[in-house]
Structure formats: C-alpha cells, structure tokens
Amino acid sequence: MSLEKQDVLKIAHLARLSLNDNDAEQYQHSLTSVLDLVEQMQSVDTNGVEPLSHPLEAKQRLRDDVVTEENRREAFLANAPQTEAGLFLVPKVID
Amino acid sequence: MVDQSIASLAKKLRAKEISSVELTQDYLARIKQLDGQLNSYITVTDEIALAQAEAADKLIASGSTSTLAGIPIAHKDLFCTDGILTTCASKMLHNFVPPYESTVTGRMLASGAVTLGKTNMDEFAMGSSNENSHYGAVKNPWNLDKVPGGSSGGSAAAVAAGLCVAATGTDTGGSIRQPASFCGISGLKPTYGRVSRFGMIAYASSLDQAGPMARSAEDCAHILQSIAGFDASDSTCSEVATEDYTANLEAPLEGLTIGLPKEYFGDGLNNDVATVIQDAVKEFEKLGAKVKEISLPNLNLSIPSYYVIAPSEASSNLSRFDGVRYGYRCEDPKDLMDMYKRSRGEGFGKEVQKRIMVGTYALSEGYYDAYYLKAQRIRRLIKEDFVKAFDEVDVIMGPVAPTTAFGIGAKTDDPIAMYLEDIYTLSINLAGIPAMSIPAGFAEGMPVGLQIMGNYFAEAKLLNVAHKFQQATDWHTKNPSLAEGA
Numbered sequence: 001m002s003l004e005k006q007d008v009l010k011i012a013h014l015a016r017l018s019l020n021d022n023d024a025e026q027y028q029h030s031l032t033s034v035l036d037l038v039e040q041m042q043s044v045d046t047n048g049v050e051p052l053s054h055p056l057e058a059k060q061r062l063r064d065d066v067v068t069e070e071n072r073r074e075a076f077l078a079n080a081p082q083t084e085a086g087l088f089l090v091p092k093v094i095d
Numbered sequence: 096m097v098d099q100s101i102a103s104l105a106k107k108l109r110a111k112e113i114s115s116v117e118l119t120q121d122y123l124a125r126i127k128q129l130d131g132q133l134n135s136y137i138t139v140t141d142e143i144a145l146a147q148a149e150a151a152d153k154l155i156a157s158g159s160t161s162t163l164a165g166i167p168i169a170h171k172d173l174f175c176t177d178g179i180l181t182t183c184a185s186k187m188l189h190n191f192v193p194p195y196e197s198t199v200t201g202r203m204l205a206s207g208a209v210t211l212g213k214t215n216m217d218e219f220a221m222g223s224s225n226e227n228s229h230y231g232a233v234k235n236p237w238n239l240d241k242v243p244g245g246s247s248g249g250s251a252a253a254v255a256a257g258l259c260v261a262a263t264g265t266d267t268g269g270s271i272r273q274p275a276s277f278c279g280i281s282g283l284k285p286t287y288g289r290v291s292r293f294g295m296i297a298y299a300s301s302l303d304q305a306g307p308m309a310r311s312a313e314d315c316a317h318i319l320q321s322i323a324g325f326d327a328s329d330s331t332c333s334e335v336a337t338e339d340y341t342a343n344l345e346a347p348l349e350g351l352t353i354g355l356p357k358e359y360f361g362d363g364l365n366n367d368v369a370t371v372i373q374d375a376v377k378e379f380e381k382l383g384a385k386v387k388e389i390s391l392p393n394l395n396l397s398i399p400s401y402y403v404i405a406p407s408e409a410s411s412n413l414s415r416f417d418g419v420r421y422g423y424r425c426e427d428p429k430d431l432m433d434m435y436k437r438s439r440g441e442g443f444g445k446e447v448q449k450r451i452m453v454g455t456y457a458l459s460e461g462y463y464d465a466y467y468l469k470a471q472r473i474r475r476l477i478k479e480d481f482v483k484a485f486d487e488v489d490v491i492m493g494p495v496a497p498t499t500a501f502g503i504g505a506k507t508d509d510p511i512a513m514y515l516e517d518i519y520t521l522s523i524n525l526a527g528i529p530a531m532s533i534p535a536g537f538a539e540g541m542p543v544g545l546q547i548m549g550n551y552f553a554e555a556k557l558l559n560v561a562h563k564f565q566q567a568t569d570w571h572t573k574n575p576s577l578a579e580g581a
Contacts, residue, residue, distance in 0.1 A: 008452070015410060015455040016417070016432075017448055018440030026445075027452060033511050034406075034453050038399040041469050044476075051471030052478060054301060054331065055287045055527020056551065061330055075194035079421035088419050091428045 003032050097125070097257035098574070101314045104260065105162045108155050115155070115165030119148035119209050122167045126211065126258050129577050133234050135243075135253040137172045138180050139212035147209045154207050162317045164207030169259040171250050172213035173220055174200045174305070175294040179210075183296045184228040185218045187416050187423045187442035197294025198326045199263055199305050206321040211259050215249030218444045219413065220270055220298045222246050223513050224506065227446045232503055235278060236575040237541055241500040244274030250308045251278035256577055261309035261318055265295060267302045268401055269495070269520025272532035275308055276495035276544025279534045281561065281571060282308040283315045286552050287527035288333035290319075291326035299408035300331070302401075302524040311571050312533060312561035316340040319554060338555045344562040349383035351560065352488045358394040359493030359519055367538035372494050375535040375545045375564070379492075382563055387488055391480045396473050397522035402514060403457050403470035404525070409447075410454030416442065446510070478526040481548075490560055491548040494519055495532045499541035519546060529554050533561045534570040542573075 008028045012019045019027065073086055082089040099107075107113050123141055130136055144167065151165035175181050175193035182188045196204070204210070217227040225233040225248025233248040235241040236256040243252040247264030251274035254262050264271040266284035275282030283306045290305045297303060307318035317340075324337045353376065360369060376386060418424035418438030425441050428434030443451070457466035484491060496516055506513045523530045528551055532544035545564075549557040565571050 011452045011456050011459070013436075014459060015448075015451050016414075016435040016439050017443070017451065018433075018436035027449060030449055030510065031452055031456070034402060034449070034514075035456075037511055037514065038403050038466065038470075041396065041399045041403070041473055042465070044396060044473060046469060046472035046476070049472040049475050051468050052475035053471055055478065055525075056333065058288065058331060058333070063327065072194060076420070078194065079191055081418060081422075081424035090419055091430050091434055093431050 101317045108165045115148040115151040119167045133252050135249040136212045137230050151207045161206045167209045167211050169211050169214050169262040173296045184216045186229045198291035199322045202322050217246035220246040235500050244277035246270040248274045254280045264308045265305045267298050272495050275532040277500035279542030281533045283531045286529045291329040291332045293328035297412040299405040312558050316558045343559050351384040353386050354389040354488030354491040356391045365498045371536035371543040389484050393476045400470040400473040401521040403466050406450040406454035407457045410451045474525045481526045485550040495544040495546040
C-alpha cells in the first residue's frame with residue numbers, strides 16, 4: 001500500500017488540516033508505513049466474526065426527556081477566540 | 096514524608112502529627128526544587144492547593160473518614176478541571192480553561208484530595224514516550240537521559256520522584272501501565288467503563304479509561320475507591336456495582352492460578368526484562384500460586400487492529416477542535432475553510448495530525464469495511480482469546496513492555512518501532528479488561544514493571560495479587576536519587 005502525494009493532500013483536506021509541500025511528503029512516508037503495518041489484518045480470515053465496537057457490548061442507555069442543563073452562555077463563550085453579542089464569531093461565510 | 100503511603104499519611108493527618116497545609120507546602124517546595132529537571136508538571140496550582148489543604152484540615156478536624164482527605168495529588172492534564180488550565184499538552188488547547196469539572200477530578204475533590212497541579216503528557220495522549228508534548232519532553236527520574244514512557248509520563252515521573260503522593264492517568268493502549276513500568280511505580284487501568292470518562296478529553300472513546308498511578312497497589316486501591324462507579328454523564332460508564340477495593344488486599348494467594356501467555360515471552364523481549372518477570376512469577380509461587388502456560392494466539396494482531404481503531408476514533412473526536420468555540424485559532428483567516436485548516440494545521444503536533452489522517456483515511460468512503468470493520472472483527476478475536484484464557488486461570492502475567500525505558504530521541508525517527516513496543520499492552524484495551532503494572536525489579540539500572548491482567552471487573556483481585564507481592568518484596572519502595580536544586 002503506497003500513498004501518492006495527491007492522496008495525502010486529499011486526506012488532509014478531508015481532515016481539515018493545512019499542509020505545506022514538505023509536510024505532505026513527510027506524511028506520504030509516515031502514513032504509508034502505518035498502512036503497511038495495518039495491512040497484515042487482511043491475511044486474517046474474519047468470515048462470520050461480528051465487529052466488536054464496545055468491549056462489554058453495552059447498549060446505549062436512555063434517559064428521561066427532561067432539561068438537565070442550565071444556560072451557561074457566558075461561561076462557554078469565555079473560551080472562544082472571538083465573540084459578539086453572545087455569539088461565536090467566524091470569518092464571513094456569505095458575501 | 097515523601098516515602099509514605101496514603102494510608103499512613105491519612106493516619107498522621109488525623110493524629111495531628113502533620114497538617115494537610117504543611118504536607119502540601121512540602122510537596123510544592125519539592126516541585127519548585129526538582130521539577131526543573133523533570134518537566135513533569137505543565138501547571139502547578141499553588142494557591143488552589145493551599146486553599147484545598149486548608150479546607151481538608153477542617154474536614155479532618157470535623158471527623159471526616161475519607162482516606163484521601165488532605166492528600167496532595169496531581170492530575171494528568173487531560174482531565175477538565177473547572178477554572179484550571181487544561182491543555183492536553185497541545186498548542187490547540189494552550190489557553191483552554193474548562194467551565195466544568197471531570198467526574199474523576201470532581202470525585203477526588205469530594206474525597207478531600209488536594210490538587211497540586213496538572214501533569215505533562217503526550218499531546219492528546221498519543222505517544223509512548225512523552226516526547227510529543229507542546230510543553231517539552233518529560234525526563235525519567237531514574238535517568239534524565241531516558242523517557243518516562245507515555246502518554247501519562249508526567250504523572251509517572253512526578254509520583255516516582257515524590258512530587259505528589261499519587262496521580263491520575265489515562266490508558267488507551269498502555270498509557271498508564273507503560274510509564275508506570277518505566278518509572279518504577281504502580282498503575283492500574285480499570286475495566287472499560289469502570290471509571291467515568293466524563294470530562295476526559297477524548298482520544299479513542301471505546302478504549303480510553305482513567306486510573307490511579309501511585310507508589311503501591313494499596314494506594315491505587317484508595318484512589319480507585321474514590322473514582323470508580325456509575326456516572327450518568329458518561330453513556331458508556333458501567334452500572335456494575337463497585338467493590339470495597341481495600342477490603343481484600345490481604346487475602347492469601349494459595350490456589351491462585353496464574354496464566355503465562357507464551358506470546359508474551361517470545362522474540363523481541365529483552366533478556367534482562369524476561370529474567371525479572373520470571374523471578375517475580377517465582378515469588379508468586381512462593382506465595383502459593385500455581386502457574387500455567389496459556390496462549391493468546393491473536394496477540395500480534397492487536398497492533399494493526401489498534402492502529403486502525405484508535406486513529407479512526409481520534410479523527411472523529413478531534414474534529415471538535417475547529418478554532419470556533421475554544422482553543423487555538425490561526426491569525427488572520429481569509430475564510431472559514433482557511434480558518435479550520437490553519438487552526439488545526441498549526442494547533443496540532445505532527446503525531447496527532449498523522450493519527451487524524453490515518454483515521455480519516457480508514458473511515459473514508461470505500462475503505463471503511465476493509466479497515467475499520469476489519470479491525471473491529473479482529474478486536475472480537477482478541478477479546479475471545481482473553482475470555483477463553485480466564486476460563487482456566489485467575490490472572491494473567493507478563494511484561495508490560497519488551498524493554499526498560501529507552502533514550503530520549505532514540506526512537507523519534509522510527510515511529511513504527513515505537514508502535515511495536517506497545518505489543519504487550521494494546522490487547523488489554525481492545526478487550527476492555529483491567530490490568531496493572533507493578534515494580535518487579537531492575538534491568539541495567541532501570542525499573543521493570545510486571546503486568547497483571549484480570550477478568551472484567553476483577554480490580555479487587557488484581558489489587559490483592561499486587562499487594563501481596565508488595566508485602567513480600569520491596570521493589571515498590573525504591574526511589575530514584577535526584578540531585579537537589581539542579
């Protein structure tokens with residue numbers, strides 16, 4: 001399994017990571033070596049084996065549909081890089 | 096005071112031989128004097144600690160029976176602490192002050208424990224050497240040229256050097272046990288779901304578990320007592336009742352059956368480490384245990400399975416860091432996409448970015464079945480190996496890592512070699528069973544940990560087995576000698 005630089009740039013885009021050319025080349029090698037490492041899974045016969053997503057195979061619990069959280073707008077906004085009028089600010093999305 | 100157990104300190108606090116304020120001042124002074132060499136803390140919370148100690152002294156005077164009351168401890172900087180900087184050792188969270196408390200730290204606060212500060216770690220808990228920290232590498236107190244292990248390397252180094260009585264850690268693929276082994280302390284990864292993950296910054300949600308790191312199994316038991324148990328805020332937290340983890344520490348080991356998996360003693364295991372482990376097993380035979388060779392045939396597959404499942408879950412969990420609501424935002428973003436990409440590209444370190452990309456790839460269209468589902472099928476095979484083994488034996492023993500602590504920088508050019516070092520710990524997280532590392536001796540001057548694995552929710556049994564060993568040996572009482580004030 002060998003990744004091309006274009007593959008790396010595509011993965012980085014999906015993961016929303018900015019990469020420069022030098023980074024992309026480094027990750028091309030390091031990602032390829034991880035994929036080589038995990039390749040040995042393919043030699044194992046797992047026909048009829050169900051995927052295990054939770055070690056104890058627990059089911060999601062349900063809770064009563066009631067309000068449990070209080071409004072803590074100010075506390076949550078305090079960590080944001082940019083806020084205004086009680087809202088999170090991001091760069092302009094629509095012209 | 097540095098050598099003392101939680102139980103003996105609790106007694107002294109009640110006998111008024113020392114106050115929590117004095118004890119806390121002692122530890123804060125030691126941190127100031129010695130941590131320059133180790134870099135085990137990211138944040139030291141002097142004022143908060145002293146205020147908590149004062150409150151603990153009042154609590155004790157009013158008759159509190161909590162063993163942890165007034166005991167100075169530290170938390171891995173991955174647990175959200177209300178009003179205290181919580182960085183996960185990442186530039187991404189260099190300025191993050193959580194508006195809420197994790198369940199683990201909250202329960203320890205309720206027990207009256209005193210928080211000295213937040214310990215260094217591999218960024219977002221991704222690493223086995225504590226070299227992947229935005230705040231710099233942590234040094235091993237036994238040899239400052241060596242790594243302390245990771246990812247809970249700061250907690251392990253701080254406990255070993257006497258810069259806190261005990262600490263919390265988290266373990267996704269060995270991150271409590273391997274640094275405990277490398278630094279010569281005791282560490283317990285509980286059963287998945289035994290301890291709430293609420294307020295732990297998530298790495299791989301189906302594997303992450305918090306646990307104690309301390310100077311003895313008995314100390315671990317006291318901390319587990321405080322933090323274990325159901326929490327409605329974590330949907331995967333178990334409703335299975337907790338036990339009294341200190342009640343059966345002294346139970347005799349006659350008739351205990353120890354399984355030794357042959358795969359844990361094969362190629363790749365350092366000879367000196369193997370000798371230490373074999374000697375430890377002989378000690379258990381002297382205590383009345385029987386030994387049986389067993390097999391965990393899919394052990395080798397734990398590495399590929401883990402390095403698909405953990406990065407996949409990480410890529411999903413770490414998508415929350417987008418530069419909008421908290422954490423790092425790049426300078427002058429030209430549009431929304433630029434802000435996402437540069438905030439994440441500049442805020443995350445290389446290893447974190449690599450694992451995010453591995454996970455993104457494994458989960459992407461057309462690859463999901465071949466990677467993620469395949470890894471989960473193999474995960475079931477690994478779990479079944481353990482289930483079968485525990486039909487025949489009470490506990491399983493083996494090394495924690497193939498070697499002792501390696502040199503700082505020795506493996507940074509070959510990350511795959513570092514991944515392979517996790518061979519003895521990853522399968523435990525995939526299966527979700529509990530396991531401990533306890534000091535069992537030394538190889539070339541560096542500590543060697545013995546790993547003890549137990550069946551689901553058998554934490555009390557593991558602690559009993561570990562405690563009996565520590566009653567018969569003195570490896571856990573050895574201390575590194577740090578030059579004062581260097």
